[in-house]
Amino acid sequence: MLFAPSRAPDRAGVLRAADKIAAILPPTPLLPLEFDGGTIWCKAECLQPVGAFKIRGAWHRLSDLSQEERGRGVVGVSSGNHAQGVAWAAKRLGIAATIVMPSDAPQVKLAATRALGADVVLYDRMTQSREEIAGQICEQTGATLVHAFADPWIIEGQGTVGVELDEQMRARAGGSPYKIILPCGGGGLTAGVALACPDAAIIPVEPEGWDDVAQSLASGEIVPVGEGPPPTACDALQTLSTQPVNFAVLKERCGFGLSVTPAEVRAAQRLVFSRLHLVVEPGGAAALAAVLAGKVELEDRTAVVLSGGNTDPAAFARVIETGD
Structure with a gap:
């Protein structure tokens, strides 16, 4: 039943959401980024009207x-x-x-x-x-x-990133993505894309010290962020705990999660700016940071989501100019 609070998100809901999104918004670009002898396909959600996939x-x-x-x-x-x-x-x-x-x-x-x-x-x-x-x-x-x-609607709506990504990669990369790496806070985007792309390997990436999803996947049950987590520039990914509606999908589709350091995130922001000419906020660069740092094997048809670009100009300028 559509409005039952306890309903689970599903792929049919993602596809219905995709039709609704397509009626009001154009697809965000899928940009190739050459790195280490291969191609990383970058889904530029930072170019949405509000600067993020949300x-x-x-x-x-x-x-x-x-x-x-x-x-x-x-x-x-x-x-x-x-x-x-x-x-x-x-x-x-x-x-x-x-x-x-x-x-x-x-x-x-x-x-x-x-x-x-x-x-x-x-x-x-x-x-x-x-x-x-x-x-x-x-x-x-x-x-x-x-x-x-x-929220099941939120999960399904975020999953439309995966619907677009799959269509774009089949048209331009020779087939559907084998691997999709995503910035992860509470797991709405990750769970949604997992539903949208059931044949792809799904890898969530969190900031160092805020990797509750990775710990939850490793333990098989929800584990919250520990006491006194470190400060992070990835404000969009500062979630104290995933929730059952998200974890029900994540534990079935994600074998593991990864974390990235502040320096790795800044390196990804700089690379995106210099090579793709895009402004990406720290949290939005987390997935790419994991690939650039060698934490994810770059294989054929690997995609990452650049999830947001809402960052203070002064903070971004410091990252680009000094690396801090």
């Missing part, structure tokens, strides 16, 4: 709301990319949106979310629960919670 899940979720639900508004939780996706979809559909965002989110993401007309409620990432805050708002207003990753 627009996909947000549109699938919000456009499926009933008129009554739309009238009560929506609440999202995000460090910035999902926030902008929900705000963009809400504005287009005439829905009031409130986004719970960490106080240390990049200013460029906070400003962009507000510019799209959403109300922003700030919280402390390390001492407060964004889910509890969002839940209280939903209880008070009757709004629908649009979770950043633990």
Whole structure:
């Protein structure tokens, strides 16, 4: 049943979402990057209208709301990319949106979310629960919670990246991808693409110290991030724990996960800028960072997702100019 909260995401839902996305957005480019004698196929989700793939899940979720639900508004939780996706979809559909965002989110993401007309409620990432805050708002207003990753519609919407990627690689690379490497926070994108591309090897990549998905895959059960995780520039991937709806897909489709260091992420950002002429935020460069660092074997028809490009200009300039 479509609106049952307990329903599981599936490939049919991903394909339905893909039709909805294709009606409003053009496919993002698939760019070849020559490296170490091979080709890495880079899916440039940083070129979406909100600068990240999150627009996909947000549109699938919000456009499926009933008129009554739309009238009560929506609440999202995000460090910035999902926030902008929900705000963009809400504005287009005439829905009031409130986004719970960490106080240390990049200013460029906070400003962009507000510019799209959403109300922003700030919280402390390390001492407060964004889910509890969002839940209280939903209880008070009757709004629908649009979770950043633990939602079947969100997972299916993010999976449309894989639908496009598969079509593009069959047209340009001689066949479907053998291996897809993805930046991973809570696992919405990774789970969605796993559903979309059932024959490809799926590898999630997280920042060092925030690799709860990798640890969960290794143990066979959900393992949260440990106490006192290190600071990371990959704000989009700072998720304390994946959730059952995501992990049900991940544990079936992902044999393992990887982590990358801050230096490896910066190296990937610099390479993308110099070779593909794209601005990619730290979290958006994590998957490519793993390949460049030799943590993933580069074989025929290997694809990576450049998941977002929303980064403060000054921070990006430091990475490009000094490597810091």
